[in-house]
Amino acid sequence: xxxxxxxxxxxxxxxxxxxxxxxxxxxxxxxxxxxxxxxxxxxxxxxxxxxxxxxxxxxxxxxxxxxxxxxxxxxxxxxxxxxxxxxxxxxxxxxxxxxxxxxxxxxxxxxxxxxxxxxxxxxxxxxxxxxxxxxxxxxxxxxxxxxxxxxxxxxxxxxxxxxxxxxxxxxxxxxxxxxxxxxxxxxxxxxxxxxxxxxxxxxxxxxxxxxxxxxxxxxxxxxxxxxxxxxxxxxxxxxxxxxxxxxxxxxxxxxxxxxxxxxxxxxxxxxxxxxxxxxxxxxxxxxxxxxxxxx
Numbered sequence: 001x002x003x004x005x006x007x008x009x010x011x012x013x014x015x016x017x018x019x020x021x022x023x024x025x026x027x028x029x030x031x032x033x034x035x036x037x038x039x040x041x042x043x044x045x046x047x048x049x050x051x052x053x054x055x056x057x058x059x060x061x062x063x064x065x066x067x068x069x070x071x072x073x074x075x076x077x078x079x080x081x082x083x084x085x086x087x088x089x090x091x092x093x094x095x096x097x098x099x100x101x102x103x104x105x106x107x108x109x110x111x112x113x114x115x116x117x118x119x120x121x122x123x124x125x126x127x128x129x130x131x132x133x134x135x136x137x138x139x140x141x142x143x144x145x146x147x148x149x150x151x152x153x154x155x156x157x158x159x160x161x162x163x164x165x166x167x168x169x170x171x172x173x174x175x176x177x178x179x180x181x182x183x184x185x186x187x188x189x190x191x192x193x194x195x196x197x198x199x200x201x202x203x204x205x206x207x208x209x210x211x212x213x214x215x216x217x218x219x220x221x222x223x224x225x226x227x228x229x230x231x232x233x234x235x236x237x238x239x240x241x242x243x244x245x246x247x248x249x250x251x252x253x254x255x256x257x258x259x260x261x262x263x264x265x266x267x268x269x270x271x272x273x274x275x276x277x278x279x280x281x282x283x284x285x286x287x288x289x290x291x292x293x294x295x
Contacts, residue, residue, distance in 0.1 A: 014037075014254050017068055020072075020254070021071055024071065024260070026260075027260045029264075031070070031071055032073070033074065034061060034065075034075070035074070035075040036103050038105065038135045038136070040053075040057060040077070043137070045081070047081045050079035050081060051082060051085045051089065054089065055089060058076040058092075058099065059097070061076055062098060062099060075102060075133055076093040076102055076103070077102065077103055078090050078121075083117065083118070083121050090102055090125060090128060101130055101132060101133060102130055102133070104133070104134055105137035106134055106135065106136045106138065106160055106162065106163035106183075112166045113167055114170025114171060114172050119175065122172060122175070122176050123176060125179060126178045129178075131180040131292055131294065132179070132181045133181075133182045133183075134160065135160075135184045136159035136184065136188065139158070141159075156188065158188065159188065160183050160190065163183065164183055164187050164194075165190065165197055167181060167219075167223070168216060168220055169197065169216075173219045174219070181223060182224035182225060182292055183226075184228065186225050186228065186235075187223060187242065191242075192237070194220060198216055201216070221243050221246070223246065224242070224247075225248070226247070226248050226249065226250025227249055227250055227267055228252060228266075232266050232269045232270035232273065232275050235276055236276070239280065245283065246292075248284060248288050248292060249264070249285055249286075249289070267281055268281070
């Protein structure tokens with residue numbers, strides 16, 4: 001609910017641990033990483049209010065993880081409109097709550113991810129060894145159209161690509177070589193926009209530079225992405241761009257229609273058709289996520 005208005009109808013698996021575990025059992029999923037619904041990241045709120053809200057939400061995530069008897073892992077959220085409070089909550093997430101990482105938006109208010117104001121937060125995440133998961137939040141602002149289908153199909157992917165562009169071309173990954181960052185939905189449209197962006201970068205700098213080209217490629221390959229792209233034909237480029245070892249199974253569970261089945265079917269079909277090697281599929285189904293989370 002948003003006040004007295006129905007915002008979205010959701011299923012009990014969103015908040016009820018036994019129901020969620022039963023849904024995982026129905027499709028043979030052993031473990032799942034739960035994370036905040038992006039709308040709850042609260043970037044529009046006052047910093048103090050956001051810190052209080054997100055702190056309580058993080059407590060509830062930790063309680064759900066404990067109640068799952070090892071079946072669930074968790075990501076928390078931090079009030080990035082107040083960097084000092086965000087760093088304090090990041091450390092609490094890791095050291096007190098025992099969650100595995102932090103979810104952030106693709107845009108922090110009016111700040112892109114390469115904004116200087118965010119550098120102290122990235123430094124703290126690198127120092128603490130806390131991985132970050134970037135989920136789109138501003139799909140409506142990323143396109144001219146705000147209708148739901150366009151926002152879902154184009155806006156979110158564009159928003160994510162802009163976030164990845166900021167990380168790669170804006171110096172974030174250069175400044176923090178130990179930072180682990182994953183982006184949702186196959187990194188949006190970035191796998192397709194990257195070559196043209198790199199070409200534009202070369203033009204601005206006065207021409208192609210093989211050393212910079214190789215360096216940019218190495219930065220892209222540091223990113224982690226999920227496989228929620230809805231079509232196995234898209235996975236070869238995603239795997240080529242980021243490396244199959246940096247792909248993880250993404251589901252958007254419990255949202256979408258049959259999210260677990262849809263995500264698993266896309267990956268299974270990619271293996272059955274030889275689009276991905278069986279060994280790659282096996283790692284995407286688990287080990288890669290363990291590596292990203294540092295487990």
